[in-house]
Amino acid sequence: MAAPVDSVAAGRPSAPRPGPVPWVAMYHSVGDCSDDPYRITVTPGRLERQLAWLRRRGLRGVSVAELLAARARGEGRDLVGLTFDDGYTDFLTGALPLLQRFRCGATLFVLPGRLGGDNAWDPLGPRKPLLTADGIRRAADGGVEIGSHGLTHVDLTRADDATLTAEVAGSRARIEELTGAPAAGFCYPYGTVDARAVKAVRKAGYAYACAIDPGPLTGPHALPRAHVGQNDTAWRLHLKLRLHRLRRRPVEGL
Numbered sequence: 001m002a003a004p005v006d007s008v009a010a011g012r013p014s015a016p017r018p019g020p021v022p023w024v025a026m027y028h029s030v031g032d033c034s035d036d037p038y039r040i041t042v043t044p045g046r047l048e049r050q051l052a053w054l055r056r057r058g059l060r061g062v063s064v065a066e067l068l069a070a071r072a073r074g075e076g077r078d079l080v081g082l083t084f085d086d087g088y089t090d091f092l093t094g095a096l097p098l099l100q101r102f103r104c105g106a107t108l109f110v111l112p113g114r115l116g117g118d119n120a121w122d123p124l125g126p127r128k129p130l131l132t133a134d135g136i137r138r139a140a141d142g143g144v145e146i147g148s149h150g151l152t153h154v155d156l157t158r159a160d161d162a163t164l165t166a167e168v169a170g171s172r173a174r175i176e177e178l179t180g181a182p183a184a185g186f187c188y189p190y191g192t193v194d195a196r197a198v199k200a201v202r203k204a205g206y207a208y209a210c211a212i213d214p215g216p217l218t219g220p221h222a223l224p225r226a227h228v229g230q231n232d233t234a235w236r237l238h239l240k241l242r243l244h245r246l247r248r249r250p251v252e253g254l
Contacts, residue, residue: 003228007231011071011238012097015068016055018249018250018251018252018253018254019107019250019251019253019254020248020250020254021218021223021224021248021249021250021251021254022068022071022076022079022080022081022223022245022254023071023080023081023226023241023244023245024064024067024081024082024083024210024223024224024225024226025061025080025081025082025083025225025226025228026043026078026083026085026212026225026226026227027047027082027083027084027085027095027104027228028040028041028085028086028088028209028227029041029086029088029090029091029094029128030041030042030044030047030084030088030090030091030095030183031043031044031088031090031093031094033230035125035126036125036166036230037124038124038125039049039227039229040086040229040233041230041231042228042229042230042232043094043230044094044095044098046230046232047094047095047098047231048098049234050232051067051099051102051104052102052229052238053193053237054226055096055102055105057085058078058249059078059079059080060078060079060080060102060103061079061080061081061082061099061104061105061106062079062080062081062082062104062105062106063081063082063105063106063107063144063145064083064107064145064147064184064185064208064210064223065107065184065207065208066079066105066145066209067079067080067081067143068220068254071151071254080167081107081208081223081225082099082105082107083106083107083108083109083187083225084106084107084108084109084120085109085111085149085187086109086111086124086128086149086153087108087109087111087130087135087136087149088119088128088129088130088131089128089129089130089131089132089135090128091108091131091139091251092131092135092139094225095140095245096142096144098103099144100142100143102105102147105143105145106144106145106217107144107145107146107147107185108136108139108145108146108147108177109148109149109185109187109210110130110131110136110147110148111130111149111151111152111153111171112117112147112148112151112171112174112175112178113114113152113171113174114130114151114152114153115130115131115133115148116129116130116131116132116134116230117129117130118130119128119153119156119229120152121189131155131178131193133178133223135200135215136175136178136179137178137179140179140181145184145185146175146181146183146184147175147176147184147187148171148172148175148183148187149170149171149186149187150168150171150187150188150189150252151166151167151170151171151174151188152167153189154167154189155190155192155197155250156168156188156189156192156194156200157192157193157194157195157196157197163201164196164197168186168200168201168203168204168206169200169203169204169205172186172205172206179201183206184206184207184208185207185208185209185210186201186204186206186208186209186210186221186240187209187210187211188209188210188211188222191211191212191213191216191225192211193209193211193214193222194215194217198217198222200219201221202214202221206221208214208220208221208223208249209221209222209223210223210225211223211224211225212224212225218248218251218254219251219252219254220253220254224244224248226240226244228240242244
């Protein structure tokens with residue numbers, strides 16, 4: 001009986017094997033959290049302790065683009081994705097200096113349709129100012145990956161076709177014009193995602209997209225993330241990391 005022929009040796013590429021879903025942490029604002037009804041804020045002191053915890057465990061925070069590139073090479077088991085949603089101005093003062101101190105990278109998802117505005121989509125809590133165009137360029141110059149959070153922070157699962165295209169494709173074009181660099185990543189506002197939104201993100205040319213808990217849609221264009229907040233001590237982070245590794249099954253393309 002003839003020996004089986006290896007598909008690679010025969011010139012046929014092997015089907016990609018499913019890989020474990022990478023761990024991606026979701027942050028928002030870094031500053032005063034005394035009035036924080038949505039639990040979107042961590043203090044700089046808490047972020048410092050969380051980054052120190054990562055380093056003590058032999059882990060390093062990086063942008064999602066760097067994380068996925070390392071995974072594609074069969075590397076990066078010691079890397080954790082760090083993401084910051086909305087593009088608050090306190091990223092420059094509260095987060096960036098700490099990221100640089102701990103030699104960590106990150107992805108900042110911004111709203112180019114609200115430059116210099118505030119978090120008007122949050123009816124409760126304080127108004128938090130958003131980065132201007134110059135502030136976004138400063139973050140990019142500091143080594144931060146800039147991705148899109150849509151134009152204006154709308155729920156894409158409820159958007160009509162024209163709004164969906166503008167929020168997804170239009171925001172990417174504006175970010176690339178603003179930074180002079182490709183925008184590889186997208187982040188679904190509110191973390192909500194459906195198959196139609198995923199299709200729009202793929203069509204717009206994004207390499208990946210982040211959600212929160214996309215369930216069966218999980219893949220490169222619907223990455224799950226773990227919310228990290230002010231109450232996340234070292235023990236809670238340890239538990240979240242372990243639960244992620246236990247609950248997330250291997251997915252094709254990751």
